[in-house]
Amino acid sequence: xxxxxxxxxxxxxxxxxxxxxxxxxxxxxxxxxxxxxxxxxxxxxxxxxxxxxxxxxxxxxxxxxxxxxxxxxxxxxxxxxxxxxxxxxxxxxxxxxxxxxxxxxxxxxxxxxxxxxxxxxxxxxxxxxxxxxxxxxxxxxxxxxxxxxxxxxxxxxxxxxxxxxxxxxxxxxxxxxxxxxxxxxxxxxxxxxxxxxxxxxxxxxxxxxxxxxxxxxxxxxxxxxxxxxxxxxxxxxxxxxxxxxxxxxxxxxxxxxxxxxxxxxxxxxxxxxxxxxxxxxxxxxxxxxxxxxxxxxxxxxxxxxxxxxxxxxxxxxxxxxxxxxxxxxxxxxxxxxxxxxxxxxxxxxxxxxxxxxxxxxxxxxxxxxxxxxxxxxxxxxxxxxxxxxxxxx
Numbered sequence: 001x002x003x004x005x006x007x008x009x010x011x012x013x014x015x016x017x018x019x020x021x022x023x024x025x026x027x028x029x030x031x032x033x034x035x036x037x038x039x040x041x042x043x044x045x046x047x048x049x050x051x052x053x054x055x056x057x058x059x060x061x062x063x064x065x066x067x068x069x070x071x072x073x074x075x076x077x078x079x080x081x082x083x084x085x086x087x088x089x090x091x092x093x094x095x096x097x098x099x100x101x102x103x104x105x106x107x108x109x110x111x112x113x114x115x116x117x118x119x120x121x122x123x124x125x126x127x128x129x130x131x132x133x134x135x136x137x138x139x140x141x142x143x144x145x146x147x148x149x150x151x152x153x154x155x156x157x158x159x160x161x162x163x164x165x166x167x168x169x170x171x172x173x174x175x176x177x178x179x180x181x182x183x184x185x186x187x188x189x190x191x192x193x194x195x196x197x198x199x200x201x202x203x204x205x206x207x208x209x210x211x212x213x214x215x216x217x218x219x220x221x222x223x224x225x226x227x228x229x230x231x232x233x234x235x236x237x238x239x240x241x242x243x244x245x246x247x248x249x250x251x252x253x254x255x256x257x258x259x260x261x262x263x264x265x266x267x268x269x270x271x272x273x274x275x276x277x278x279x280x281x282x283x284x285x286x287x288x289x290x291x292x293x294x295x296x297x298x299x300x301x302x303x304x305x306x307x308x309x310x311x312x313x314x315x316x317x318x319x320x321x322x323x324x325x326x327x328x329x330x331x332x333x334x335x336x337x338x339x340x341x342x343x344x345x346x347x348x349x350x351x352x353x354x355x356x357x358x359x360x361x362x363x364x365x366x367x368x369x370x371x372x373x374x375x376x377x378x379x380x381x382x383x384x385x386x387x388x389x390x391x392x393x
Contacts, residue, residue, distance in 0.1 A: 012127065013366060016352030018365045028362035029380050031371040034179070034343055035247060036213075036310060039377040046245045048303035052292040056285075065281045068272040069260065070095020070253075074287035077294035078253045082221055082238055083209065083228055089261045091269035094275060096283040098250040099209045099239025104132055105254050106235045107170070107203050108274050109267070111138065113311040114168045120161070120202070121172045122146075124346075124368065128177045129172060129207075143171075146181045148348055151336035153183050158351050159196060170235070173227075177210035177342025180370035184214065190223040196228040205235040212243040212307045213314065214341035232259040242343075243307055249286030269328050317376050324385035334388075343374045349393045361387035369393075 005313045016032040035043050037322065054197065057340060075093040079086045096102040110117050119138055121129055122145035133140045141164075144157030165171050175195070178184055185193070197204055204227050211220045228234050233256075238252040256271065258264040273284060293299045318338045325334035337345050347368035349357075357363040 016366065017110070017356075017365055023362055023364075025362040027383070029364065029375065029384065031363065031375040031384075033375075034372055036242060036245065036314075036343065036374040039313070041377070043247070044245065046303060046306050048293045048299045048306065049244060049246060049289055051299055051302075052289045052296075056288055060288075066095075066284050069093065069268070069293065070282045070287055071284065073295065074291040075253065077291045078238060078240075079255065080293060081217075082211065082236060082255065083225060083226075084218075084221070085181065087228075087257065090258050090264050092256040092258065092264050092271055093267075094253055094254040094256075094271040095287050096237075096252040096275075097279060097282060098208070098241060099237055100132075101126060101250070101252040101278075101282075102237035102239070102252040103129065103205075104136075104276070105205060105271065105274050106237050106256075107132065107136060109140060109254075109256065109270060110170050110203070110205070110235070111311070112270055112274075113350060117168060117170055118166070119170045119172055119205075120165045122158075122174065122178070124175075124180055125172070128207075145178070146183060151181075151183065151340075151348055153185060153189070153345065155189055157184070161191065163196050163200065165197075165200055165202035169200075169202045170180060171197060171202050172207065173204045174309060175208035175211070175224045175236075176205045177214045177344070179209065180187065180344050180346055180366065182202050182340030182342055182345040182367060182373075185223065187222065187226070190226050191210060194227055196230055197227075199262040203233050203235060204231065207237050207316060209237075209239040210242050210304070210342045211238065213311055216306040216311070217243075217304060217307065227259055231257075233263075244286075244290055244293070244303070246286045246289060249284055249289065252277050252285030252337070253287075271380060274383050309328075313360065314373050317373050317378070317381060318345075320378060320381045321373075321376070321385060324382055325388065326386055330390045337373075343372050344370050345373060346370050347388070347393055349388075349391070353391045356391045357387055360390070363387050 015070050020030045119140040120143050121140050123142035143161030144154045147154040162171050214220045236255040239254050241247045256267040258267050293303050322335050322338035347369040351367050354369050
């Protein structure tokens with residue numbers, strides 16, 4: 001049987017990681033994988049996370065199963081962090097295996113509710129969005145998002161395309177820190193999107209993977225809150241990997257905002273059913289870390305302060321890189337880097353130019369020229385800036 005399996009195409013980012021590891025050159029720079037690194041190149045364990053784990057170790061008395069939907073404390077704490085004002089009579093929630101698991105379960109839920117669903121997804125988007133939908137056999141269409149000329153959002157194209165979504169279709173939106181481009185929508189643009197979705201009856205699925213990495217913990221959730229306040233049905237997939245730094249704990253959550261309490265109960269039961277079919281009970285350690293931090297005033301304050309340090313470090317690197325490139329190029333054509341938010345920016349380089357960066361300068365980034373700002377430090381920024389100019393970007 002197993003000999004009948006077909007080889008699968010390797011994940012482009014995982015392949016890039018292996019290439020980087022095999023490169024023996026000194027001074028090589030990894031800007032591919034989407035993981036935060038401090039100036040020493042380490043992905044640190046946050047102070048509040050260590051303190052929470054210590055408390056859990058000292059007080060936990062059992063490793064028995066949790067509920068199918070995960071622990072209530074975690075789901076409630078995350079609802080307050082993401083939505084602030086929680087419409088509890090309309091909100092269903094589900095602990096998931098990371099933000100990726102939340103996306104998968106959201107799409108499974110959408111298909112259960114509407115077997116003929118089509119998903120509308122930004123061009124470009126996180127490649128795993130497309131990979132999951134293709135594997136599931138879900139039909140999807142792309143809507144315009146990134147303007148390659150300005151390196152900003154093609155908002156007129158976006159509006160025209162998402163207006164074509166039908167009633168009951170899914171429109172997949174990045175809540176903040178768009179991956180892979182770093183180009184974000186303004187509050188005014190989000191309000192226009194809400195109006196389009198209100199008119200069409202399409203359902204937004206918001207991928208909120210980077211809350212706290214852009215303009216701040218609350219500011220990054222404002223678009224999601226606006227959509228939730230305006231529309232009767234909303235799906236939200238959130239991740240704790242980045243803002244809590246617990247990547248390997250695979251801690252995510254799916255929210256389903258329903259039109260009324262009866263629909264909420266149906267959604268809650270269906271979501272628990274989906275967990276049961278997939279992995280039964282969700283992992284608990286990461287979610288218990290998160291709930292311990294979010295429900296303790298001192299731990300939450302320390303976590304929020306360290307998260308701000310992370311965010312401001314990335315903003316500083318953006319400003320430094322934009323300044324270096326302005327000086328080297330004698331133009332402002334790279335100023336978009338300072339205007340983008342989150343871990344990523346898309347340079348707008350060709351695959352050949354990206355290859356030249358790897359071959360000539362040992363600088364690794366994804367083939368579409370997405371670079372991870374958090375992979376830099378103040379010493380490697382000038383190296384990257386010179387390499388970008390030398391590559392003719």
